[in-house]
Amino acid sequence: MNKKVILLGFFLITSAVFFAQRERLENLPTFDKRRLHYGFYLGMNQNDFKLNLKNSAILNADISIEPTFGFNVGLIAELRLHKNLSLRLEPGLVSNSKNIYFNHLPLRRDSVREIGSTYLHFPVLFKFSTDRYRNVRPYLLAGVSYDYNFSSNEANQDDNSAGQFRMQTHNFMYEVGVGIDIYLSFFKFSPSIRGVFAINNEIKYDDNPNSQWTAPVNFMGTRGIFLNFAFE
Incomplete structure (x- = not known):
């Protein structure tokens, strides 16, 4: 499934670039002279967790993310x-959602946590563009972002002992990516792919310092890939 989605995205981007290059006329010739412009984007993502474990009272701790x-x-x-x-x-x-498997726990009902997350994602990015060639213009992106996790459960008094996996509500990321501006007749189409990486530890530890679910975790932070299609 992952390969099919990536190949589909690559095919769409390649097709759009090929179409733009064939255009003899330069579309939207004054677009880049605007001081300020607006648009919107749609896209897909695959978010994983970078997970580092530490020595704890939990022997042979084994945690994996799907x-x-x-x-x-x-x-x-x-x-x-x-x-x-x-x-x-x-x-x-x-x-997005993720499944966390605590493989060191014997009971299946305690060994899996499904984490469904909805974030307010607010990136502030610098966009470094090449000079325009006909109707295409490649660029690089780099910056930081703030994420507000609506599904964090941080304020929930219950923890994993009651089946609640908790995370931090306020999180910070850095982002890097590449993309290409494609100038069409009536708008600019800009596909991009970027990596998103957490700066802070996103896990909220259980009240029990020897919790089987959180005690072995030293750091757990988002590590994701975004494929965006912007219309400007």
């Missing part, structure tokens, strides 16, 4: 700072 695909949608505001540099805001919603 990610699934999610979706992302949001708005775009881009401020041109220089002909090749822009500041870009992309507030949006990100939804």
Whole structure:
């Protein structure tokens, strides 16, 4: 499934670039002279967790993560700072889910936690663009983002002993990516792919310091891939 989605995304991007290159006329010739412009994006993501374990009272701790695909949608505001540099805001919603397997626990009802998450995702990005060639313009993205986790359960008094896996509500990420602007007749289409990496530890530890679920965890932070399709 993962390979099919990636291949489909690659096919769509390649087809759009090929179409843009065949255009003899330069579309939207004054688009990049705007100081400020807006748009929106749709996309998909696959979010995993980077997981580091530590020595604890739990012997032979073994935890694994199974990610699934999610979706992302949001708005775009881009401020041109220089002909090749822009500041870009992309507030949006990100939804995904993951299964966490605690393989050292003998009872299946206690060994799996399904984490469904919906985030307010607010990236602040710098966009470094090449000079335009006909109707295409490749670019790099880099910046940081703030995520508000609506599904964190951080304030829940119950923890894993009652079946509740808790995470931090406020999280910070850094992002890097590549993309290409494709100038069409009436709008600019911009597919991009980027990596998203957590800065802070997102797990909220159980009240019991020797919890079988959280005591072995030294760090657990988001590590994801976003495939976005922007319309500007």
